[in-house]
Amino acid sequence: MSDRTAQPTAPYDLLLRGGRVIDPATGTDGLRDLAVRDGRIAAVAERIDPATARVTHEVGGRLVLPGLIDTHGHIYQHVTGRFGLAADLVGVRSGVTTVVDQGGPSCMTLPGYRHHVAEPSATRCLAFLSAYLVGGLEGHLYSQLYSPDGVDVAATVASATANRDLVRGIKAHAEIGGFARWGIRVIELAAEIAHRAELPLYVHFGQLWGLPESGANGEDADTILERVIPLLDEGDVLAHPFTRHPGGFVNRLGEVHPVIRAALDRGLKVDVGHGSHFSYRLARTALAAGVVPDTLGADMHGYNTHVPAPPGTPTEHPDDENHPFVGQARFSLVQAMTSLLALGLPLASVVPMVTTNAARLLGLSDELGSLAPGRVADVTVLADERGTFLLRDNEGTEVATERLLRPDFCLRAGQRFDADSPLLPEPVPVPA
Incomplete structure (x- = not known):
């Protein structure tokens, strides 16, 4: 993922570019750009010109979900x-x-x-x-x-x-x-x-x-x-x-x-x-x-x-x-x-x-759980990794999976927070 900064006069504060946007509330599932202005979702479209945003995050290959x-x-x-x-x-x-x-x-x-x-x-x-x-x-x-x-x-x-x-x-x-x-x-x-x-x-x-x-x-x-x-x-x-x-x-x-x-x-x-x-x-x-x-x-x-x-x-x-x-x-x-x-x-x-x-x-469908324009910009970006990974439950049962989701960062009301919590698990790859 790469980031870049445009001119301070750009109409959007932030642009997430090239991710797979999945929003069940609007029926969206595909490659989209997502723009944020004043802490709210401003636009979701197949392409938004990066020059229109002060900060652009390239999120190709990642899942972009409602917070x-x-x-x-x-x-x-x-x-x-x-x-x-x-x-x-x-x-x-x-x-x-x-x-x-x-x-x-x-x-x-x-x-x-x-x-x-x-x-x-x-x-x-x-x-x-x-x-x-x-x-x-x-x-x-x-x-x-x-x-x-x-x-x-x-x-x-x-x-x-x-x-x-x-x-x-x-x-x-x-x-x-x-x-x-x-x-x-x-x-x-x-x-x-x-x-x-x-x-x-x-x-x-x-x-x-x-x-x-x-x-x-x-x-x-x-x-x-x-x-x-x-x-x-x-x-x-x-x-x-x-x-x-x-x-x-x-x-x-x-x-x-x-x-x-x-x-x-x-x-x-x-x-x-x-x-x-x-x-x-x-x-x-x-x-x-x-x-x-x-x-x-x-x-x-x-x-x-x-x-x-x-x-x-x-x-x-x-x-x-x-x-x-x-x-x-x-x-x-x-x-x-x-x-x-x-x-x-x-x-x-x-x-x-x-x-x-x-x-x-929660009785908050009109506030949370969607990336529709106008909503508060609560957004989660996940890495969607492929390989063979080991999961384990508390009974000691181990399960091998070929798909692993990991948090990359999120936006809370438009503010970015990296997924750096010390509570996050490290993936356990299975040797080939």
């Missing part, structure tokens, strides 16, 4: 313990222009999320508000905080309603640890919050908080889905369809739960929530049964992503051997896109998951 949207992030740094990552490392410095924190802030801590994360970050930071008063603390260490007594319906509805610019949904967990302790009551309260706030409910499936396991107090992880789904509305989200943990879409017999098909038919949505839950083995089973996700969240956090420490800082965490979230040393949303391509999904199905479908889930 990627990560629907499952953990970016409430410091407040959520080791879970919270720096927003811009997950966001613009990883080629992602919008990150949704899934359940980090609560009605009590949302003002801090606004002031310390959303406002100072270059990345657009949104949130699905936790149904729990404590928000996304380290629940596997303090599970008693996530009981029904830790939910205040009225306060959470009021917070969500008063902060619509940030809050785009509600987050709760339907997993065997919580069910064995308290039954279904927490999910009933979370569903009430979402109904009253008129927002989608994003429900985690798959074991999360460790013991008690399936069978404790008479609870069976394989019954959770069939009990929770009737509480949900069209547009609510079932998360972690490819989880390796008990209580997910694939039961202990290795079969996709029979209630899933009916749930999808009545308009419930599916988010990958990749992270440390993802299993290639179970993903193949779910995809073969017709479970194709609507959206793709990376689910990166400080337990499943190696965060380089400053010199002199201890590199080990006292809980490293005991927590249930051990995952990739480095990871990214774009790497998650590569995972889905390696499973046989076409690029035409994967791109909407991180653009148009994600914008629709």
Whole structure:
């Protein structure tokens, strides 16, 4: 890629020239030039004269997409313990222009999320508000905080309603640890919050908080889905369809739960929530049964992503051997896109998951997920590499893929950010 600068009187601020522009919202897929002026998309055309732009980036051989949207992030740094990552490392410095924190802030801590994360970050930071008063603390260490007594319906509805610019949904967990302790009551309260706030409910499936396991107090992880789904509305989200943990879409017999098909038919949505839950083995089973996700969240956090420490800082965490979230040393949303391509999904199905479908889930289709002229210039540029590369999930399953996507840079409201995050994985080529 080469860049060049034209005269300062040129009508466009910036030109991306010669890339493959894919914009599902406008039906565009082909070689196009894209011009930006005053932080907005000014033109998309087969050819735009480079002399009309002050700065030109040659992006031939690359994919030019609407700014990627990560629907499952953990970016409430410091407040959520080791879970919270720096927003811009997950966001613009990883080629992602919008990150949704899934359940980090609560009605009590949302003002801090606004002031310390959303406002100072270059990345657009949104949130699905936790149904729990404590928000996304380290629940596997303090599970008693996530009981029904830790939910205040009225306060959470009021917070969500008063902060619509940030809050785009509600987050709760339907997993065997919580069910064995308290039954279904927490999910009933979370569903009430979402109904009253008129927002989608994003429900985690798959074991999360460790013991008690399936069978404790008479609870069976394989019954959770069939009990929770009737509480949900069209547009609510079932998360972690490819989880390796008990209580997910694939039961202990290795079969996709029979209630899933009916749930999808009545308009419930599916988010990958990749992270440390993802299993290639179970993903193949779910995809073969017709479970194709609507959206793709990376689910990166400080337990499943190696965060380089400053010199002199201890590199080990006292809980490293005991927590249930051990995952990739480095990871990214774009790497998650590569995972889905390696499973046989076409690029035409994967791109909407991180653009148009994600914008629709957030109720922001008129603002995000498109490169139409007039929109804010949120743009992601990806390298589309060929070769043989090795991918590995948390079960130890290795998959060889001949296609690897890597972030090059992004524009956030027209400002360029190189993909230089230390969280980004290095490709693992397979020797010929």
